[in-house]
Amino acid sequence: MLNRIHELDGFDQLTGLLNRERFESYLRKELFSINENLTIMFVDLKRVKFINDAYGFTVGDVVIKKAAERLVYCVGDEGIVARLHGDNFGILLFKEKNIEQIELIANRLVFNFRDPIEVYDDLHLHVSISIGINRCAASDNHDVETILKNAHLALSFAKDNLSNEFCYYNSFLDKIAKKAIRLELDIQRAIENNELLLTYQPKVNLQNNKLAGIEGLIRWNHPSYGIVSPGEFIPIAENTKEIIPIGKWVINEGFRQAKEWNKQGVHFKKLALNVSPLQFYTSNFVDFIKEMLDLYQLDPELIELEITESVMNNIGRALDMISQLKAIGITVALDDFGTGFSSLNVLNQLPFDCLKIDKSFVKQVLTDRKTGILTKMIVQMGKELDMELVAEGIESKDQLTFMKQCNCNIGQGYYFSKPLSAKNIEAYLRLQC
Numbered sequence: 001m002l003n004r005i006h007e008l009d010g011f012d013q014l015t016g017l018l019n020r021e022r023f024e025s026y027l028r029k030e031l032f033s034i035n036e037n038l039t040i041m042f043v044d045l046k047r048v049k050f051i052n053d054a055y056g057f058t059v060g061d062v063v064i065k066k067a068a069e070r071l072v073y074c075v076g077d078e079g080i081v082a083r084l085h086g087d088n089f090g091i092l093l094f095k096e097k098n099i100e101q102i103e104l105i106a107n108r109l110v111f112n113f114r115d116p117i118e119v120y121d122d123l124h125l126h127v128s129i130s131i132g133i134n135r136c137a138a139s140d141n142h143d144v145e146t147i148l149k150n151a152h153l154a155l156s157f158a159k160d161n162l163s164n165e166f167c168y169y170n171s172f173l174d175k176i177a178k179k180a181i182r183l184e185l186d187i188q189r190a191i192e193n194n195e196l197l198l199t200y201q202p203k204v205n206l207q208n209n210k211l212a213g214i215e216g217l218i219r220w221n222h223p224s225y226g227i228v229s230p231g232e233f234i235p236i237a238e239n240t241k242e243i244i245p246i247g248k249w250v251i252n253e254g255f256r257q258a259k260e261w262n263k264q265g266v267h268f269k270k271l272a273l274n275v276s277p278l279q280f281y282t283s284n285f286v287d288f289i290k291e292m293l294d295l296y297q298l299d300p301e302l303i304e305l306e307i308t309e310s311v312m313n314n315i316g317r318a319l320d321m322i323s324q325l326k327a328i329g330i331t332v333a334l335d336d337f338g339t340g341f342s343s344l345n346v347l348n349q350l351p352f353d354c355l356k357i358d359k360s361f362v363k364q365v366l367t368d369r370k371t372g373i374l375t376k377m378i379v380q381m382g383k384e385l386d387m388e389l390v391a392e393g394i395e396s397k398d399q400l401t402f403m404k405q406c407n408c409n410i411g412q413g414y415y416f417s418k419p420l421s422a423k424n425i426e427a428y429l430r431l432q433c
Contacts, residue, residue: 300329359393
């Protein structure tokens with residue numbers, strides 16, 4: 001009986017797979033018994049939390065169990081599969097594998113999860129996966145904890161990279177992760193240390209090549225790393241909620257600069273500033289905008305606020321907030337359109353003034369026929385909804401020509417100008433007068 005209990009302790013009760021302890025024990029045994037390179041995979045099932053919230057844990061358990069069966073089927077006799085915890089699984093591949101063999105298995109896993117999982121006859125749910133891969137050379141002498149940590153780190157990067165389902169561990173990921181931790185600690189003091197700055201990028205009317213406005217883009221001048229792009233620190237700021245004071249700083253600084261240009265007679269047409277969903281949904285956001293307009297005595301028609309599709313998670317509240325902003329004369333733009341999952345029906349419900357086509361579309365309009373067709377459809381749809389259209393990320397004359405032929409109103413990107421300091425954009429603006 002004791003032997004039976006001990007045996008059950010080594011297995012996950014839901015899936016019947018090895019549990020984390022038994023998996024680590026097996027891995028430790030392999031490390032000490034062979035001289036070959038090992039390959040560890042960490043697999044994360046996406047959307048399980050959403051399924052639990054929508055359908056309950058019983059359905060979630062069925063999904064996890066059937067997903068486990070797919071993993072075992074795909075790996076076959078090439079390795080062993082374990083359930084580490086929740087919706088995370090570990091795979092140890094047998095024998096030494098080269099890159100081609102590893103990627104054959106990884107692609108097989110990804111491909112097999114493109115079909116929905118049948119929970120019941122009338123319920124099919126889609127679950128995709130991310131994979132972190134750690135290839136361990138026998139000469140590395142890593143301990144089990146380090147091997148698993150590195151596989152988990154690779155998985156974290158795979159989950160963050162929307163264009164890739166799997167990621168290999170390498171030492172560079174350690175540097176990125178440590179830098180992210182340093183940034184997370186330092187970001188709390190960025191405002192008080194006067195390390196944040198706004199740069200400004202022109203927006204150009206594609207039909208007459210005249211200035212259509214400018215966008216304020218935040219940068220962080222870190223004392224150790226130098227200029228840090230928003231792509232690095234904004235996700236950190238959102239996770240720590242430091243994005244709320246940072247967002248207030250952006251609006252205050254943008255409005256202050258706009259007031260200064262007004263005093264000097266420098267015409268910028270319209271200043272666009274980005275707003276995080278967390279900031280957008282704070283209870284006093286509209287009042288804060290009103291206070292800033294009063295403080296700097298700005299005409300609200302000079303200001304455009306850009307929000308992303310993620311605010312559409314709460315349609316009723318988003319409609320109320322956007323309506324309040326428009327009522328005081330603020331223009332509201334939907335930024336990065338095409339990168340989220342909002343429906344066209346939802347887009348029709350919210351009174352946006354402007355639609356910004358994400359640069360990922362503009363980048364591929366000439367090389368991918370479907371992207372070109374979709375971009376033309378987006379422009380046409382925006383016009384039918386009486387929205388201004390802005391193409392982000394224009395970098396070449398051919399891209400410019402394509403967007404002009406689509407009858408897109410406005411362009412923005414390095415083809416016209418990179419983001420400039422306040423001093424340099426002021427010189428640019430004076431030339432436009």
